Amino acid sequence: MHDDSMRRTGDDQLVYGMPKHMSGISPNEVFGKIMTANGGGNWSADGRLRAYWTVHPEPGACPACRAMEGLQYLEEPRRPHPNCKCEIRRHDMPVVDIRGSLDGFGDHDMQNFAASQKITVTVINQGLFPAGVRILVDRDWEHVKETGLIGIWRYFSFEFTKFGDLPLYWQVEFFYDCGDNSLLSYRIEG
Numbered sequence: 189m190h191d192d193s194m195r196r197t198g199d200d201q202l203v204y205g206m207p208k209h210m211s212g213i214s215p216n217e218v219f220g221k222i223m224t225a226n227g228g229g230n231w232s233a234d235g236r237l238r239a240y241w242t243v244h245p246e247p248g249a250c251p252a253c254r255a256m257e258g259l260q261y262l263e264e265p266r267r268p269h270p271n272c273k274c275e276i277r278r279h280d281m282p283v284v285d286i287r288g289s290l291d292g293f294g295d296h297d298m299q300n301f302a303a304s305q306k307i308t309v310t311v312i313n314q315g316l317f318p319a320g321v322r323i324l325v326d327r328d329w330e331h332v333k334e335t336g337l338i339g340i341w342r343y344f345s346f347e348f349t350k351f352g353d354l355p356l357y358w359q360v361e362f363f364y365d366c367g368d369n370s371l372l373s374y375r376i377e378g
């Protein structure tokens with residue numbers, strides 16, 4: 189029997205056996221536990237999910253196999269019984285590496301893309317003055333990130349994490365909001 193704790197079921201999903209609205213533990217800590225449980229095989233070195241699996245029961249499949257339909261598995265599920273002919277499909281996560289820039293005070297840019305549960309956003313100030321941006325993810329103003337003033341040729345990185353059915357759709361917006369006119373380059377990796 190496969191490990192039920194690794195099932196993902198949308199709003200009621202469990203992540204390593206814990207409901208996603210758990211209190212007192214951050215998503216990154218949860219990821220740490222999943223990585224440990226998986227031995228790291230399905231995860232890149234920096235903790236990004238590289239694939240997930242779905243099960244597609246054959247016609248007339250037994251209840252055990254049918255129960256595996258419609259879920260997303262973070263590791264390849266084991267078949268419930270010998271001679272199972274159901275299809276197990278691997279879905280590779282898109283590899284995200286998006287670059288762009290903001291040129292001067294008041295500039296704005298936006299990216300929409302599909303990715304895994306975790307992305308890293310890095311902003312580099314290419315000069316000529318200290319400057320900073322706000323980074324808004326999925327229009328969640330409550331958790332908008334501010335780099336503050338970044339020195340010339342310095343950079344700032346943020347990680348963002350969310351859960352849900354894969355792949356996840358992300359919207360990342362950049363607002364140039366402090367400092368003199370400078371050139372700020374950004375990179376989104378996921």
Ligand SMILES: [Zn+2]
Nearest residue numbers: 253272273274
């Ligand atoms: Zn089967």
